[in-house]
Amino acid sequence: MMDLRLVRVDDRFIHGQILEAWIPYLGADGVVIINDRLSSDEFQKSIMEMALPDRIAFKVSSVDDAPKLKDNGLFKDKKVLIIVSSLMDAFNIYNRGITFNRLNIGNLKVHNGSYQLSFSVWVDSKDIEIIKSLMAEGVYVAVQSVPREREINVGDILEMIKL
């Protein structure tokens, strides 16, 4: 059974903030990307694998295959960071049994995103519905690009701008 440390929404997947900030902060030794497009892109997968230190177990999974991760021996007793690129995918994995009690939103550039929650996070009205549904399930949703930066509770923002 994996020890799920954080689920993050980040449309840049593996990049500087993940490698230099989140992995050391979480003490993560497992990283999983759950994304349908990337799960069939061998080139991008191998680039990301090369960027990660060797000690980190790594896998890219489709959304439908996500439930199998829980029993994947590769992540047994590993401290795992899960990255998805959209709130919809976060919601979909939650509903498929990869549950979490907090959701971190790091980088999200929604095309035609109507609302800006931080300098690096834009959401549209559908995303806001998803955030509300997750909050109703008891999930704490926060915007934070790197661990040293102050976390912003999305619930507070939505209340403030009356959404």
Add this chain to the structure above:
Amino acid sequence: MVGIVIVAHGELAKALLETACMIVGPVDRCEACTFAQDKSAEGLRKMLRDAIKKVDVGEGVMILTDMFGGTPSNISLSFLEQDRVEVVTGVNLPMVIYALTKREGKKLGELAQILKNNACSNISVASEILSAPPKG
């Protein structure tokens, strides 16, 4: 002549190019792409595509990027193409200066190897090559 594109986090690429020009003078066929935190990866991809087009004279384009695994590098690697576009990571000032001044008459692959070897051998720990001056 190989075209050169520098791409890095924040304003680093622009600063490297401006600083290199301060040392070697104005240069042709070299573009810097900045990647600010509020910009999307797709925006960077478009910026890179435009920059590559701008510096390309048909002899290949060298992308110099800051750190392997970072977004500028990830996007750069998607442009990789044999003898057309090469990517070298770990860019620093000596590398930019070397690329700008030594690219004439060199093929893309050859230039990439030289840049890599040169950069690796150009980092030094002072006390390993010099003995400390006497105190007082």
